[in-house]
Amino acid sequence: MSTPLKVVAVNGSAHQPSRTLVLIQALLAELDQRLVLDTQIVDLSEIARALGAALTRQELSADIEAQVAAIESADLLIAAAPVYRGSFPGHFKHLFDLVGMDALIDKPVLLAATGGSDRHALVLEHQLRPLFSFLQALTLPVGVYASTADFDGYQVGSQALATRIALAAERATPLFAASARQLRRVA
Ligand SMILES: Cc1cc2nc3c(=O)[nH]c(=O)nc-3n(C[C@H](O)[C@H](O)[C@H](O)COP(=O)(O)O)c2cc1C
Numbered sequence: 276m277s278t279p280l281k282v283v284a285v286n287g288s289a290h291q292p293s294r295t296l297v298l299i300q301a302l303l304a305e306l307d308q309r310l311v312l313d314t315q316i317v318d319l320s321e322i323a324r325a326l327g328a329a330l331t332r333q334e335l336s337a338d339i340e341a342q343v344a345a346i347e348s349a350d351l352l353i354a355a356a357p358v359y360r361g362s363f364p365g366h367f368k369h370l371f372d373l374v375g376m377d378a379l380i381d382k383p384v385l386l387a388a389t390g391g392s393d394r395h396a397l398v399l400e401h402q403l404r405p406l407f408s409f410l411q412a413l414t415l416p417v418g419v420y421a422s423t424a425d426f427d428g429y430q431v432g433s434q435a436l437a438t439r440i441a442l443a444a445e446r447a448t449p450l451f452a453a454s455a456r457q458l459r460r461v462a
Contacts, residue, residue, distance in 0.1 A: 280311065280350045284355060285346065286320065290320055294421065305443070305445075309455065315349075319367065326370060351447070351451065358395045374410070386403045388403060393424075
């Protein structure tokens with residue numbers, strides 16, 4: 276029997292609809308083909324205002340505290356954010372400022388970002404990866420960046436993006452052998 280992998284995905288966009296959320300859902304769908312998942316999405320569009328009003332962990336509502344705790348206890352974290360002014364949005368950083376300093380040590384983190392153009396694709400390497408490296412997380416080598424042109428409205432719209440999403444899931448899968456889907460033998 277496979278052990279469900281607890282995947283928590285953070286959507287750093289405070290807007291709805293959200294291309295970053297579309298990217299998260301596509302990543303989860305690809306992971307779900309390979310692994311047995313127990314999935315939760317922490318969506319800044321739902322919590323950004325209340326989160327922003329809390330300067331300390333103690334000031335969080337019980338609901339948001341539970342979501343921060345879920346991030347801390349995930350087996351795999353998907354950290355996805357839109358690019359704002361060449362980096363992640365401030366409220367995304369504020370969320371991780373409230374996560375325990377040691378809570379992400381050795382935690383696998385799949386990085387993802389969306390932006391208006393390809394010019395900021397290295398936000399994964401120059402902004403998101405250093406943040407999670409500071410927190411001593413294990414950022415996965417393959418992250419996914421998508422620009423507006425990769426989407427058809429609010430759907431994955433380019434084969435290049437679909438391939439990149441599939442690659443990220445494929446490369447993440449061997450890390451979680453205990454959660455691998457049992458392949459049915461066709462003989
Ligand atoms: C305040 C703000 C700043 C932005 N800055 C950038 C930027 O520096 N580079 C970029 O490529 N896109 C930038 N964008 C575009 C967003 O990153 C892009 O539309 C993203 O896909 C939005 O994600 P969402 O649909 O999940 O909210 C910015 C958008 C906003 C609202």
